[in-house]
Amino acid sequence: MKPIRHNRRDDETVLDAARECVLAVGVRRTTLTDVARRAGVSRMTIYRRWPDVRTLVGDVMTREWVTVALGAMPDSDDSRPRRHQLVNGLVAGLRAFRDHPLLRKILDVDPELLLPYLFDRRGASQDALLEFIEDALRQGHQDGSIRVDHPVRQARALLLVMQSFALSMQTMTADRDPELGDAAFHDELRHILERTLAP
Structure with a gap:
């Protein structure tokens, strides 16, 4: 057959x-x-x-979210430290991901669809992002801009941080207070990532 x-x-x-x-x-x-x-x-x-x-729908989510997250990454620039490129890309990817209409619809109507990817197993989009992050970390190890450690563990820790901001940030923001708005938390995420990755 x-x-x-x-x-x-x-x-x-x-x-x-x-x-x-x-x-x-x-x-x-x-x-x-x-x-x-x-x-x-x-x-x-x-x-x-x-x-x-x-x-x-799982395949749709993989296609959409990998495209939007990786599409937000800046073009590789050998004149800039890899850490800055990775941090800027992750923050831009987070913004794009949180604004994505498919994510918004699922969070509004079918949030339970995401639970297996938070508690039971990784999905294809998570694995694709991990592969990208691991590669960027190795480049940062080589150029000295990222703290040298186990790249797989580092990548997984970064993705855990990103997931919490991506899926739970709305529980911590306040529309009326600019110090507790999305932009302020994006800046806080940038600070966390920079301090985590700095040698």
Whole structure:
């Protein structure tokens, strides 16, 4: 029996359709039938690739969040210490992630969807970000701008800090007090990251 080949263009069309469905009605009210209709493909096309909505939405989250987080990273600049580039990129990525409409919708309507990635296992987007951070840390070790330590452990610790800011920051901010607003906490995160990574 020949393995099923997946057309990347078709996959992207389905992922786009799933994203629009979730933005419209949330994860719980999205069905694979709705996604197939919006994507203009048969239900069987989707079922062959994704067994259920949660698996499909997991792939949507991976695509969207890796794209937005890594897209916020500045271009590599050999004239600047790697630590500054990494810190600036992580803070910019946090801003972009927290503003992402898919994250906002899930936090508003289906926050329980995120619980497995906080308590049980890492997801593909977390692994992709860890790989990026580990590589940046190793570069910072080499140029002397980042404290030399176990890069995998350092990366995981950084991601834990980032996740708390990304998912819980709204519980600590106050709209009426600029000293407790988003911008102030972004500055605080920058300070934490700089002090954590400095040699």
